[in-house]
Amino acid sequence: MDIEHARHRPSASVSSVVKGDLPTADHPMTADEEALYALGYKQEFKREFSLWTTFCVSFAVLGLLPSFASTLYYGMGYAGTAGMVWGWIVAMLFIQCVAMSMAELCSSMPTSGGLYYAAAVLAPEGYGPFAAWITGWSNWIVQVTAAPSVDYSMAAMILALGSMSNPEYIPTQYQTFLLSVFIMILHGVISSMPTLWIARFNSVGTIINIIALVAVIIIIPADTTRRNPRFNPSGSVWGDISNMTDYPSGIAVLMSFISVIWTMSGYDSPFHLAEECSNANIASPRAIVLTSGIGGVMGWFLQLVVAYTVIDINAVLESDLGQPFAAYCLQVLPYKTSVAVTALTIVCAFSMGQGCMVAASRVSYAYARDDCFPLSKYWKRVHPLTKTPVNAVWFNCVIGILLLFLIFAGDIAIGAIFSVGAIAAFVAFTIPIFIRVFFVGDRFRRGPWHLGKWSKPIGWAACGFVALMVPILCLPQSTGENLNAENMNWTCLVYGGPMLAVTIWWFVDAKNWFNGPKINIEHKMLGAKGNIVEGINIGPEQQNSEEDILGKDK
DSSP states (O other): OOHHHHTTSOOOOSOOSSOSOOOOOSSOOOHHHHHHHHHTOOOOSOOOBOHHHHHHHHHHHHOHHHHHHHHHHHHHHHHHHHHHHHHHHHHHHHHHHHHHHHHHHHHHSOSTTTHHHHHHHHSOTTTHHHHHHHHHHHHHHHHHHHHHHHHHHHHHHHHHHHHHHOTTOOOOHHHHHHHHHHHHHHHHHHHTSOHHHHHHHHHHHHHHHHHHHHHHHHHHHHHOOOOSSSSOOHHHHHHOOOOOSSSOHHHHHHHTHHHHHHHTTTTTHHHHTGGGBTTHHHHHHHHHHHHHHHHHHHHHHHHHHHHHHOSOHHHHHTOTTSOHHHHHHHHHSOHHHHHHHHHHHHHHHHHHHHHHHHHHHHHHHHHHHTTOSTTHHHHTOOOTTTOSOHHHHHHHHHHHHHHGGGGGGOHHHHHHHHHHHHHHHHHHHHHHHHHIIIIIGGGOOOOSSOOGGGHHHHHHHHHHHHHHHHHHTTOOSOOGGGOOTTTOOTHHHHHHHHHHHHHHHHHHTGGGTOOSSOOSSOOOOOBTTBOEETTEEOOHHHHHHHHHHHHHHO
16 A cells, blocks of 8 residues: 555544545545545635644634733632732643643544544444534534623723723623624624635734734833832732632632633634644644643733732722723823723734634534534535635624623623633543543554653643533632622533533434534544555554654654
8 A cells, every 4th residue: 555645544543433435536635635535524625724824813712912801800800919820830731731632633633523523533432423412512612602702802891991081981781792793793704704815814813913912011011100119029929819719729729720721722723724724634733732832821921910010909800991901901001001002902802703703613614514503504504705614604603692692691691601611612622532541542543743652641631630620610709698699600500501401402312313423425444453444454564654654744
């Protein structure tokens, strides 16, 4: 067998979810197209994303500056400055483990279905459809809540600018809702454009995000109005845990991780863009790890800047502006500078929200392609002119607008979409990693990007961290007599309710017709009992030669 041809075959020594031979295409296939055919899908998108532009989308979805601004209440409000700086370091170590384990799966199975596809293929026999069902719906929940949460925060910052110029103006819920809906519609329009246009838009947006983030990190300490002392002492920043919860300080620090987890939840985007990326089984996993790594380091610097300059945490959290980051800027910067920093954050938030909309549409398209949603035949259509899943874009946009009605239920209710996004992402990210580490083990055939001997330990660390954090993220800030409907953590209801519904749906009906990823080109993956490609057995020597070639690609 031609080894050059084999190197582009799927890299997963697990049982296939379908049977049949790989058909012969009516045109010469590229390496990416051949790999996708082997995974069971035909090429429908144009591969106009590169490593850089894929990284741009994921970094835009990460949106460090607007994400930090959106979740400042949780990072600072649960455990103060010590929770911010220590919490970010500890959480990022484990989040990087999750990202690297995900990247390894992406290299093996570079398809838009991403984690959902991986869960179906890796699960023990008979459990693939259920694993895909739970993973898919959890991942869709985080995707569909991402854009409205970002756009809500962006609308709040825009209105906060009005309050900064006119202290008598207090934004209303109605105004915040209408502005958020308008931004959602704009993002829907942009996300419906051709792939190349979207790639260029996100490239520009990412460059702006990086420049703005570096600028803010420099501007705040350089132009702060703090005097005597100019910065908070290191002993206070690193050692004083301002516990604002009813739990022990250690639990308060863990609760503050929601800021890190939600901010860093966009690194899965390259997985979902794999079918639009060239050299996907190498470029996409690299984009995942780059996004998480670079984002983690730069985010920590931003945490340090705020922790060393904040004057009054309570005043920031309780400001009438309704946006803690805007209140913080006014507290530590001259008026004009604070307006400029807030405006930069708004520009970055617009790019982030659009990136979230693109990533969500690709996830919805992939799941609709497998008939996971009601009326899937409409959501899986690819527009003949733009070659993008336009219907899936507007499907998510409408649901996002409906979620924005939580604004009228109060700050705690709308805030639930942040913690829901964190939990839903973690659950979806970890199910296939857990299956790969504890069930598949050494039968997993890695792709050209892999972790080698560190694969299992890193996977164990990722799974352990998620198992700890899921219940922590559901805890309310107050307990006992202080707990009421207004300050209750509604994450369990907003996430648990839909997940309970889809689980019941599975056992009542979906198990009878949902068989996991629906393959539109029958294929035969490398089997667990032998490395079979197109009916030809690969011997140990030939297999090693193939792995040597794959290793060189990395």
